[in-house]
Amino acid sequence: MKCTLCGEQTVYVRQYDKLAFCKRHFNEQMRKRVQKTITRYKMLGRNDRIAIGVSGGKDSIALLNIMSKIEKDFPESELVAIIIDEGIANYRDEGLHFAKKHAERLDIEYHIFSFEKDFGYNLDYIIKTLGERGKDREYGACSYCGILRRKILNKAAKEVNADILLTGHNLEDEAETILLNIIRGDIKRLVRLDPKPRKIHHSLVPRAKPFRMTPQAEIVMYCYLNDLEYQEIPCPYAVEAYRGDVRDFIFKTQEKQPMLSFNIVRGLDNLLKMVSTIPSSSKMQDCSKCGEAAASNLCKSCWLKDKISTIQNL
Numbered sequence: 329m330k331c332t333l334c335g336e337q338t339v340y341v342r343q344y345d346k347l348a349f350c351k352r353h354f355n356e357q358m359r360k361r362v363q364k365t366i367t368r369y370k371m372l373g374r375n376d377r378i379a380i381g382v383s384g385g386k387d388s389i390a391l392l393n394i395m396s397k398i399e400k401d402f403p404e405s406e407l408v409a410i411i412i413d414e415g416i417a418n419y420r421d422e423g424l425h426f427a428k429k430h431a432e433r434l435d436i437e438y439h440i441f442s443f444e445k446d447f448g449y450n451l452d453y454i455i456k457t458l459g460e461r462g463k464d465r466e467y468g469a470c471s472y473c474g475i476l477r478r479k480i481l482n483k484a485a486k487e488v489n490a491d492i493l494l495t496g497h498n499l500e501d502e503a504e505t506i507l508l509n510i511i512r513g514d515i516k517r518l519v520r521l522d523p524k525p526r527k528i529h530h531s532l533v534p535r536a537k538p539f540r541m542t543p544q545a546e547i548v549m550y551c552y553l554n555d556l557e558y559q560e561i562p563c564p565y566a567v568e569a570y571r572g573d574v575r576d577f578i579f580k581t582q583e584k585q586p587m588l589s590f591n592i593v594r595g596l597d598n599l600l601k602m603v604s605t606i607p608s609s610s611k612m613q614d615c616s617k618c619g620e621a622a623a624s625n626l627c628k629s630c631w632l633k634d635k636i637s638t639i640q641n642l
């Protein structure tokens with residue numbers, strides 16, 4: 329099979345439109361789609377100091393590489409990588425290693441933040457303290473990890489003076505989050521998925537997802553074709569992931585309907601166009617303890633800290 333654009337040997341056939349690409353054109357279409365996504369949703373300004381959250385997994389490593397190419401066209405902008413160490417034994421070190429290695433190779437400034445230093449405890453300690461899931465502990469480990477990762481990523485973005493924080497969430501991640509919010513009936517959160525970065529709270533650095541239109545399979549292929557090493561082993565806590573069922577549904581249905589995730593994500597875009605102003609009820613409040621963004625009187629991070637100290641004092 330030959331590349332649809334130049335006739336060279338094909339390395340990848342796009343599932344949803346059957347276009348075939350050689351390596352050069354595959355890389356080019358990846359970069360162009362990210363550029364188009366950034367432009368369409370006005371994700372970046374010309375002089376932005378751009379922070380990228382880098383875990384060392386395929387999505388963030390691919391994003392770091394593509395952004396380093398795109399950013400070269402904007403001499404007034406700057407890239408900075410933020411690496412978070414959650415503190416997960418026998419797992420996190422490998423991801424950190426890949427994250428640092430790529431940032432160094434691309435000559436991108438990077439900063440490492442950790443749960444231990446910025447929250448007081450690492451994830452292993454938190455999960456051990458909260459106890460067994462279903463018995464003593466209410467949610468899966470990923471929920472607690474997510475609360476702290478969001479909080480510390482934001483803190484880090486502020487500390488490095490970033491104007492915007494980019495994350496590696498891909499098309500299927502976005503479709504999954506949309507479906508989960510619909511399933512839970514959480515329309516406030518659904519509306520907050522607006523792809524245009526905005527300041528929803530004075531303490532929050534605006535966020536954007538340049539990969540929200542890029543399928544996971546293409547990110548994997550991009551890493552493979554360009555010899556980008558990333559952490560492949562799953563997190564030991566992933567077995568507790570709450571998202572499993574919806575994720576399985578997406579990938580299974582997608583085999584027959586390759587446009588599924590695109591349709592879900594575009595559906596949200598169309599919905600948001602109809603709701604031209606975000607209702608004030610979806611805005612965030614100030615946490616009564618730390619003053620940062622909170623959905624209720626206390627932010628989730630302060631709630632978690634209280635919970636842990638209650639257990640410690642038992």
Ligand SMILES: [Zn+2]
Pocket residue numbers: 331332333334335336349350351352353
């Ligand atoms: Zn080609």
Ligand SMILES: [Zn+2]
Pocket residue numbers: 615616617618619620626627628629630631
């Ligand atoms: Zn708080």
